[in-house]
Amino acid sequence: MSWKMTKEKEPFLSEELHPMDRWLRSERMPHIWCAGCGIGSTLYAWARALDSVGIDRKKVVYVSGIGCCGRGSGYLNVDGFHTTHGRAIPFATGIKLVKPNLCVNVISGDGDLFSIGGNHFIHACRRNVDLLVICTNNFIYGMTGGQLAATTPLGDYSTTSPYGNIEPPFNTPYLADASGAVYVARWTSIHVRLLEKSIAEALRMKGFRYIEVLSPCPVNYGRRNKLREVDAIAKWFWQSSVIKHDADTSEVQIEKGKPIILGNFVKREKPSYYEELKRLEEKVKRAAEAKK
């Protein structure tokens, strides 16, 4: 269904409220996302998780970068910041450090978080900044028309790899794990309930938490990679996925023809950046008092 057709009909605006309506800026519907896209169900799982943990809507901050997923921060009825390409994490870091009582979330795409924003991602993991980062990984640059991403599987086609991709993709859970994230998980946008549970678990923790959500892009990924039908990628996820909690993240690389490993891979405890910052402040104060 094209955007135009939906707009002309406008059936859903008045009739029935969506169950998650209070989280939405309904006046902004319809959204820009294509049929078959996984961003909507990811945000649905996120909002449900916020409800289940009981987080006050006024304390929720949603920071996004650029791309299809970047537009999400403008659709949710929370403090939403649609920033520059790749810089959502440092922008969110600034907010969280000044107002540590807020629940600060970065929800962005694979291009935003792992190509242009890759450096910020690994350093935020290393510092263990109190952020929940959700990456909707659709293996492609969707907004700009289907160019090669740092997550495109080997051999796949895109508008800038017309003869097939020769670059190995990032295994993003492994990257997060190795860089020091305290929570690392991978789900797909069709595993909505399990994703919701995983997000809720992450929301209850402190430090840098990372969840990768594999997400279909039928229009700009599927159609060039023999996954043209609107549900073809969802079917691929469903048929190929194997849930393996606590899996070794070095073994969860996504390869065509092999099982897609999902699960909650890493959960570890260590002081967050803010806790260390406060500890440092105490140390300095004590030293100053001792001098007096």
Add this chain to the structure above:
Amino acid sequence: MGKAVLTGKHFWYGDIAIAEGAIAAGCRFFAGYPITPASEIAEHISRRFPEIGGIFIQFEDELAAMAAILGASWAGAKSMTATSGPGLSLMMENLGLGVVMEVPTVIVDIQRGGPSTGLPTLTAQGDVMQAKWGSHGPYEIIALSPDSPQEAFDLTIRCFNLAEKYRVPVILLASETVGHSAGKVIVPPEDEIELIERKKPTVPPEEYLPYKPDEDLIPPMACAGEGYAICTTGLTHDEKGYPDVSAEAQEKLVRRLNDKIRKHREEIVDVEEENMEDAKIAVVSYGQVSRPAKRAVKIAREEGIKVGSIKLITVWPFAENVIRKWSKQVETFIVPELNYGQIYLEVKREAAGNSETVLIPRMGGRLITPQEIYREIKKVSK
């Protein structure tokens, strides 16, 4: 809690005076990345902030530092970063975001010789046009330029006040010879430092439109966590902050972003005029070069040459009315600057048709001496 405002007399480097000026202005969030000749600002703040409850964070690059100070400001803090040319180039990306989201924040640029890595340890004034036009798209900016550690302290406070008042990133355009020269700095008592805070919304959240300006063209600013469900974006947006990518929305938003600076030009612009009453020659300078410029004017005056000095404290917005006014009396403007002609072109534009404009260019690396400026005054006075 340690003392924030260090009232008294000090002997400080310009970089330290800037750090202390920021602290006195209420800055409690600093994000940066090491770079010569600005690192001393970050070093000093990293030592001072834990004493006074500020947050210092060294980022992986200037892209991140600039993004973080915007986020911090949206959370309600007064925030700052400090860098030099190569870092400023990287910050241009999020400086544009700061302009369009209307975020009060301060960027310190301790200029060094460029282009590129250039002369890391030597002085310059090569970033003047970058400060104005460095990020893409049409926008206005405010930039102040200090000539000494004392003025660096004073103008840093003013940068914060202007940022808060006009909801805009403000640039302190210093240079290596200001950052790395030491001098007397008098810090006034805390209650004598005038501080301006951003306007807050006066309506309940359901009536609040984050980009609906008051008559002064500046919208009141709600911050994250205050219950206003702020919606903000780097896309062209309407008064709700919702993306509106139409030519009409662009015209309305971008015009206001420009006008909120242009229409307050008279309030923002600050110049220091000396010996201008009967001047036929005027030396127009800013930053460190103002010091040799004033010295040269003084020597020439003693010889009876009718020369005056116009020192630009605000580099941007440009003091065009000042130059236009004096161009009716002055026959020649002399513009000494540590680049190949940047403010010179602005002066020339305003003086056109009335007066000549002469440039004393220096690529950077060393200062322009009073003698060099004096010789030029002598030459044009004949």
